[in-house]
Amino acid sequence: MAGAMRPAGPGARWRPSELLLPTPAGLYCPPADIHIDPVRPVARALITHGHSDHARAGHGAVLATRETLAIMALRYGEGFAGSRQVALPGEAIRIGEVDFRFLPAGHVLGSAQIAVESRNLRIVASGDYKRERDPTCAPFEPVPCDIFITEATFGLPVFRHPPAAGEVAKLLESVRLFPERTHIVGAYSLGKAQRLMALIREAGYERPIYIHGAVEKITAFYREEGVPLGETRLVAGQDRKALGGEIVICPPSATQDLWARRFPDPVTAFASGWMRIRARARQKGVELPLVVSDHADWDDLLATIREVGAGEIWVTHGEADALVHWCGTAGLRARPLHLVGYGDEGEAETEAEAADAPEA
Template sequence: MNKPLLEFTDKGIYCNPAKVYLDPWKPVKKAIISHGHADHSRWGHQQYITHRRNVPIISHRLGDINVTGVNWGEPFVINNVKFSLHPAGHIIGSSQIRVEHKDEVWVFTGDYKTEDDGISTPYEPIKCDTFITECTFGLPAFKWTPQAEVLQNINQWWAANKAEGKTSVLFGYSLGKAQRLLKYLDKDIGKIYTHGAIENMTRVLRPLVNFPDTHLITKDTKKTELLGNIVLAPPSAHGSSWIRKMVPYVTASASGWMAFRGARRRRAIDRGFVLSDHCDWQGLLASIEATGAEKIICTHGYTEIFSRYLRDQGYDARTEETQYGEEENETIVAKEEVEP
């Protein structure tokens, strides 16, 4: 029996003909990286290949690495295997990895979303035979409200807090979510302050996106300066000594997990805004249908439920274990996510 084009190993997803890994979670010689989140781009590989927009991101996060950047749709061949990167829409520089060998095409999505957030290159469906998909939010209960409506609600929340003389503290992952929020915060309401983790990453991305001005919170920042303004911070800052200087403040979190009624209460957050950088249920199904793929591999999220549904719809669907999926829960902390 011939080996599949992509295999799931203890180091990561492996393309044996090319001797290359996709988003490996253990150190390898050659890795193709889908995007910059810490669960997909790890330290220790001898060579990294990724989209050129992701180069400054992973260089910032991982330090001095041997990395090559390529453009969207630009083919590169390794041992007669043809690879190309295509927009995943997840965060800036996020890619799907297309792999072609002997008339067989596989696509590995990494993480992806189909809603155009206005800062990431929008998701592009790619025809293939086998589609490796995440299903972080692979339940019918997950149905996202359009981004414009959510962001309008966030600005209204900020304005209401300002009217009460309180600081608004908004939590979002330091890479991706924070910049998505920042892009659309209404600077006419007040000033935008940032935690060091978010400020550092935003500085890396400013050459790529026109963001509003921000003000880094330092040990010299006074509480009176923050009143009525908004603070962007990573979830890891919640409950830390760093946040105490914000009093009186109101907290909110922007995450797909806020769709669960108990999530906000468990995290002791005052307000939850449902905003995810992943597909909802319908987004996943529409993406899979658009590929024309017959074989679907579900890698992280609600894998069992989602793959069972796909089999009921006539797909050849199965699950595979990986070490992806932690970034929404902040269980992997990047190097820059420390108190300033």
């Protein structure tokens, strides 16, 4: 890449910016000539997970976990890239003189951190991640490293997420108290919707869960992967007036559409870390806010930084300034990368959800 400096001699330790650096297309590894989660089409891409702000179509070659490649094919079609290669969890894949390893990120099914290692320097790019237990995907694995690249979607002290099981209990209690009302839960179609279903089943709810058409393809894929979701039924073709007392899961945008008003006296819920901010819930017309996030909250961001033991922290997106400031007080070097093109928790999913299936 033009302008990239080279080490002083063969075998010399890389400077961090020689191994990985931010570019307009995304994080770039010059020695391997490959990008991580590029926001525009590139020749070669490593993809951390299937959300549409990280996984875009049109790259020449894509390396990702088997599940992420399958999700991209579901959303974009089989021709989403010129070629694809499966990265097995923990397997070192050498490109040039750089080893890449995909390790679980705990965000959604197939999500991975990417460890980039060469010449005694290891940089770990987290992608999006969470630390709370999730029955639908492999848990986050802390990876010791020299530099940790972290997201900071909820990188403010106000964001301390309660246990998701408690939020699901609130939903089921509302269903019990209002058996005549349909409970319509806004949840992003990849990851959040399926996690909610699994948690609802773990809480003992056995009735069918009704789903919007935009949730169907990914839900079917999760089920094929062995995730226990119980019985689901498409809303399409149902007599909506007969769905009082039932749970319906749909994209968040659908909760504010005419689609949602056709159910009996609906209770509108939204599952998101942003529901910690009550003003945001009121702004979106949410009657039952559920603080269920697929991202690390403030405490888990700090705990993860301590756990990986990196001496330097790079922050890709979200509330970077607060996290960078905390790192400084903890004696760590830190800087924001100011990468553009990555959304907050699922906002970039709206377009992908519509493409999945607009009918319900």
